[in-house]
Every structure is written in C-alpha cells, then in structure tokens.
Amino acid sequence: MNKPQYKLVVLMVAVALASGSGGYWLARQGQTDHAAATTAAGATKDGRKVLYWYDPMVPNQHFDKPGKSPFMDMQLMPKYADEGGETAGVKIDPGVVQNLGIRLATVESQTLADAVDAVATVGFNEREVAVVQARSPGFVQRVYARAPGDVIPAGAPIADLLVPEWAGAQQEYLALLKTGDKALASAARERLRLTGMPEALIQRVEQTGMPHSVVTISAPVGGVIQELDVRSGMTVGMGMTLARINGLGSVWLEAAIPEAQAGRVRTGQPLEARLTAYPGEAFKGKVIAVLPQANTDSRTLRVRIELPNRDGRLKPGMFAQVRLEAGTGKPAIVVPSEAIIRTGTRVVVLLAADGGHYQPVEVQIGQESGGKTVVLKGLEAGQKVVASGQFLIDSEASLKGVLARLEGGSASAMTAPQPSGEKTAALNQATGRVESIKAGEITISHGPVASLGWGAMTMTFKLAKPELTAGLKPGDSVAFGFSQSDGDFVVQQLSKTGGGQ
Structure with missing residues (x-):
C-alpha cells in the first residue's frame, strides 16, 4: 500500500x-430533548397536555413525571391528551399502513346463504307398505312364481285359496236372488262382503249364477316383496299374513348430519341429492323428519329425506351425497372471516376510524360460511374493520396497552414480575415520601421494592380505604404495604414514620 x-x-x-x-x-x-420537552406540570413546550408517563413494555403502570423506566433501560414516554383516552386504540401513520398492505373491509348486512353437506343411504319408504292377509280360513291351492325381493305391479296374483265356508254363503245368496225378495237378497250379499269376500268375486257369482269358493290373492300395491309366507297345500287361518309388499313410488334417504350443524336443518327444507350410480344428475327432495335421537358414537343426527322414484331407478342401499340449503333467509351483520381475532377468552376485531386510528372491539360471532362470519353483537353495518395485517396493528396496540385494557387490564407477558391479583396475596413492603393525596389515590416517591425487583420511583397507588390517609400530608415520610388488584396497585397498609425516605 x-x-x-x-x-x-x-x-x-x-x-x-x-x-x-x-x-x-x-x-x-x-x-x-424529549424528556426536557415535557415537564412535571403535565404539558409540553408546544402546549400539548400530558396525561401521564409510561413504559411501553409495561403500559399499565403510569407515572406522574418523566424519567427513566424502573423496568427497562429507557426513558418513560408521555401519553398526550389529544391521543385519546383508555379506549382510544392505536394510531398508525397512513403511509405506514399503505406500505404494510393493511386492507380494510366494510361491515355489511346481508343474507348469508349456507349449505349443509352430508352422506346418506337410500332406503325403503316405510309409509308405503301393504300387508296381504287371509280374511277367512282355507287351504292354499296354488302359489304363483313369486319370491322375496321380486318387484311386482299392483294387482299381480300371489296365491289361490280355497275357502269352504264361502261356498255355502254363495249358494244361499243365489237362492235368495231367485226368490225375487230384494231385502233378503241384499242382506245375504252383505253377509258375503263381511266374510271377507272381495267385491270382484261377489260380482262374478252374480254374473255366472254359480258359487266360486276359490279366490286369487293379489298384490294391492306395486313394489318389492319383502316377505312371502305362503306355500302350496298349507292351511291358513283368518288374519294370517301371506305377504308383505313395500312400494317403490318414493324412497327415503337417511342422512347423518353433524351435531354442530343439526340446528340448521328443519322439516320441509328442500335439498339436492347426487348418487354415484348416476353421475352428473341431481335429484330434488325435502326433509320430512329430523329424528329425535343422536348417535353417541359419531355425534351425528339422523335426518329423513323423501325422494320421488317414479322410474324406479333409486334402489335401497345406494349411497348418496346430499346438500341442504341452510340459510336463515334473514339479513345479518357479516364481516370477512379473516377479520376475526380469537384471543382464547374473547373474540375481537380491529375497528378502523378516521385519521389512522384503530380500536379493538369485542364481538359475539355466529355461523361462518363462504368466507363470511355473522357478527351477532358488537358491530354495525357500514363500519370499517381490518381484514388483513391485523398482527401488525395488534403488535402496536399491545405495546400501548390497548388490548391489555380490553382484556381487563391484565399485564402482558413481557411485563416485570408482579404479584397475584388477589387481595389476599402477600403485601409488598416499601417506604417513601408522600407527594400528593387525592380522592381514593396517593402518590408516593418510594425506595426500592425488593419483592418485585423495582427500583426507586414515584408512582400513584389506589387506596383500599380512604381513612388510611387520615393525618397525612404531602412531605410526610411513610411506610406502606400494597398489593395488585385488577391491574391496579392498592395500598392496604399505611403509617407515618419519623424519618425521611
């Protein structure tokens, strides 16, 4: 070099x-210069009024004069009156907001359409069931080629029965018809009907003039044979069930609705069903019953749905996907779901005001659908809320103690060690000099507090009892004990001493 x-x-x-x-x-x-610009009198050189001084890392602790923070190696910051009170929120420069990409959304009043999706299985309509029974004792002469599971139309023959007692009643009726006595003949005809003889068989006897003791048992409805308990040559008694037929004009879907969504399903609600057997095709139906018992294992509720099945394509046992439109039909206050902040104990949103001010507002929320969440309480239509970048504003608000005050004044996790908020906790002992006495408050310049790791400072305490300050005046040396209650430091014991601090 x-x-x-x-x-x-x-x-x-x-x-x-x-x-x-x-x-x-x-x-x-x-x-x-910043500390010199403010005075203990509570004003700056430019005339702005100072409410108190605070450490940004311990925002709940207020001081009545500037100085060095007892918690961190930094100067105390002033809280100005024109910055708002305890609930004013946080102010962020508009240029910073634009650079950070913070996005606002408008609180709207709209009808929130919602859908409930569930799986279902096709089953028989249990309301379309016909039971075929023998109306009189007799013998089975013939069984037609039927078996359980067969689909038969209405009027299809099932079996031929020989009913011996019908032969004598029919001959008596024919004899009375020949006498010409219409009253007796009518009574005999009514007797045939009461024995269970079908009307078609009575007319056949009248037309042929001959008794017919064999009757063909037919299906009263079309559908599938569920049971068939008749065989050739067997003896049947009056009221014996010969067959059970289930109609197929409509079918039921048994859907499993999650318990959390059961309150959004009601009887008569329209729906749409899609079956894997018929891709791309939708079947319209409606809810006919919400069964009163939930499945304790899957935590689902059974919902019964009816679908028309005129062409018979829907087979019991098929799998289906159903969608129920569960909208209430009533307008509600909604915000984007991304605007919701869940703190664990509360749900809040950041409300945007003029001049770059943001304030956390506690809300009560309802259902969520399509990226929108219903707000039941806390907001009004037309207000602006922060939809993205909340964590940036949340961090700024936490430093200023806004969210801490919303949570009831609890200190953040970054504050210095503090005692329990219970009044029964052990008292922290200290000595100091009285600076001022107000209604319910006393300001003391005290020495170090070993139990909290505090250094000497001047701070304002609440008084547990107003009579504790009896006989005291500014400048008196005191010994006192205090505890923390609901975010405030409260003097529980206070006595005058002879010496200074």
Missing part, C-alpha cells in the same frame, strides 16, 4: 468512528 492510499484508509476510519459516536450522541440527545 503506497502512502496516499494509507492516508485515505486512515481518513475513512476516522470518519466512521466520528459518525458512530455522533449517532450515539444524537440518540442520547434525542431522549434528553
């Missing part, structure tokens, strides 16, 4: 050292 280059390097190092030390001096000077 030649001599000119060496001089250049030395000069650059000297400039760098001067810049670093100058930057450090400017930072320290900035803190000093």
Whole structure:
C-alpha cells in the first residue's frame, strides 16, 4: 500500500468512528430533548397536555413525571391528551399502513346463504307398505312364481285359496236372488262382503249364477316383496299374513348430519341429492323428519329425506351425497372471516376510524360460511374493520396497552414480575415520601421494592380505604404495604414514620 492510499484508509476510519459516536450522541440527545420537552406540570413546550408517563413494555403502570423506566433501560414516554383516552386504540401513520398492505373491509348486512353437506343411504319408504292377509280360513291351492325381493305391479296374483265356508254363503245368496225378495237378497250379499269376500268375486257369482269358493290373492300395491309366507297345500287361518309388499313410488334417504350443524336443518327444507350410480344428475327432495335421537358414537343426527322414484331407478342401499340449503333467509351483520381475532377468552376485531386510528372491539360471532362470519353483537353495518395485517396493528396496540385494557387490564407477558391479583396475596413492603393525596389515590416517591425487583420511583397507588390517609400530608415520610388488584396497585397498609425516605 503506497502512502496516499494509507492516508485515505486512515481518513475513512476516522470518519466512521466520528459518525458512530455522533449517532450515539444524537440518540442520547434525542431522549434528553424529549424528556426536557415535557415537564412535571403535565404539558409540553408546544402546549400539548400530558396525561401521564409510561413504559411501553409495561403500559399499565403510569407515572406522574418523566424519567427513566424502573423496568427497562429507557426513558418513560408521555401519553398526550389529544391521543385519546383508555379506549382510544392505536394510531398508525397512513403511509405506514399503505406500505404494510393493511386492507380494510366494510361491515355489511346481508343474507348469508349456507349449505349443509352430508352422506346418506337410500332406503325403503316405510309409509308405503301393504300387508296381504287371509280374511277367512282355507287351504292354499296354488302359489304363483313369486319370491322375496321380486318387484311386482299392483294387482299381480300371489296365491289361490280355497275357502269352504264361502261356498255355502254363495249358494244361499243365489237362492235368495231367485226368490225375487230384494231385502233378503241384499242382506245375504252383505253377509258375503263381511266374510271377507272381495267385491270382484261377489260380482262374478252374480254374473255366472254359480258359487266360486276359490279366490286369487293379489298384490294391492306395486313394489318389492319383502316377505312371502305362503306355500302350496298349507292351511291358513283368518288374519294370517301371506305377504308383505313395500312400494317403490318414493324412497327415503337417511342422512347423518353433524351435531354442530343439526340446528340448521328443519322439516320441509328442500335439498339436492347426487348418487354415484348416476353421475352428473341431481335429484330434488325435502326433509320430512329430523329424528329425535343422536348417535353417541359419531355425534351425528339422523335426518329423513323423501325422494320421488317414479322410474324406479333409486334402489335401497345406494349411497348418496346430499346438500341442504341452510340459510336463515334473514339479513345479518357479516364481516370477512379473516377479520376475526380469537384471543382464547374473547373474540375481537380491529375497528378502523378516521385519521389512522384503530380500536379493538369485542364481538359475539355466529355461523361462518363462504368466507363470511355473522357478527351477532358488537358491530354495525357500514363500519370499517381490518381484514388483513391485523398482527401488525395488534403488535402496536399491545405495546400501548390497548388490548391489555380490553382484556381487563391484565399485564402482558413481557411485563416485570408482579404479584397475584388477589387481595389476599402477600403485601409488598416499601417506604417513601408522600407527594400528593387525592380522592381514593396517593402518590408516593418510594425506595426500592425488593419483592418485585423495582427500583426507586414515584408512582400513584389506589387506596383500599380512604381513612388510611387520615393525618397525612404531602412531605410526610411513610411506610406502606400494597398489593395488585385488577391491574391496579392498592395500598392496604399505611403509617407515618419519623424519618425521611
């Protein structure tokens, strides 16, 4: 390295050292100037009123004068009156908002359409069941070629029965018809009907003039044979079941609705069903019953759905997917679901106001669908909420204690160690000098508090009892014990001492 280059390097190092030390001096000077710009009287040189001073890392602790924070190696910050009160929220520069990409959404009033999806199985319509029985004792002469599971039309023959007692009643009726006595003949005809003889068989006897003691048992409805208990040559008694037939004009779907969505299903609700057997085709139906018992294993509720089956394509046992339109039909206050912040104990949204102010608002939410969430309480239509970038505003608000105050004044996890909020907790003992006494409050310049790891500071305490300050005045030296209750430090014991702090 030649001599000119060496001089250049030395000069650059000297400039760098001067810049670093100058930057450090400017930072320290900035803190000093900021502290000097405010006075203990509660005002700045430009006339802005100061409410109190605070450490951003311990926002719930207020001080009545500027100085160094007892918790962190930094100066206390002023809270100005024109920045708003306890619930004013947080203010962020509009330029910063734009750079961070924070997006706002409008609170709307709209009808939230929702759908409930469930799986279902096709089953028989148990309301379309016909039971075929023998109306009189007799013998089975013939059984037609039927078997359980066969699908038969209405009027299809099932079996031929020989009923001996019908032969004598028919002959008596024919004899009375020949006498011409219409009253007796009518009574005899009614007797035939009461024995269970079909009307078609009575008319056949009248037309042929001959008794017919064999009757053909037919299916009263079309459908599938569920049971067939008749065989050739067997004896049957009056009222004996010969067959059981289930109609196929309509079918039932048994859908399993999750318990959490059961409240959105009602009787008469229209729906759409799709079956894997017929892809791309939708079948329209409706809910006819919500069964009163839930499945304890799957935590689902059984919903009965009826579908028309005029062409017989829907077979019991098929698998189906159903969708129920579960919208209430009533307008509701909705916000984008991404605007909801769940803190664990509360649900809040960040409400945007004019001038870059943001305030957390506790809300009560309802159902969620299509990226929208119903807000039951806490917001009104037309308001603006933060839909993205909440974590940035949330961080800023947490530093200023806004969300901590919303949570009931609880300190954040970054605060200095503090005692339990119960009044029965052990008292923290300290000594100090009374600075001022107000209604329910006392300001004390106290020494270190070993139980909390605090240094000496001036702070305002609540009074557990107003009579604790009886006989005290500013300037008196005191010994006191205090505890934390609901985010405030409360003096439980207070006595005057002879010496100073």
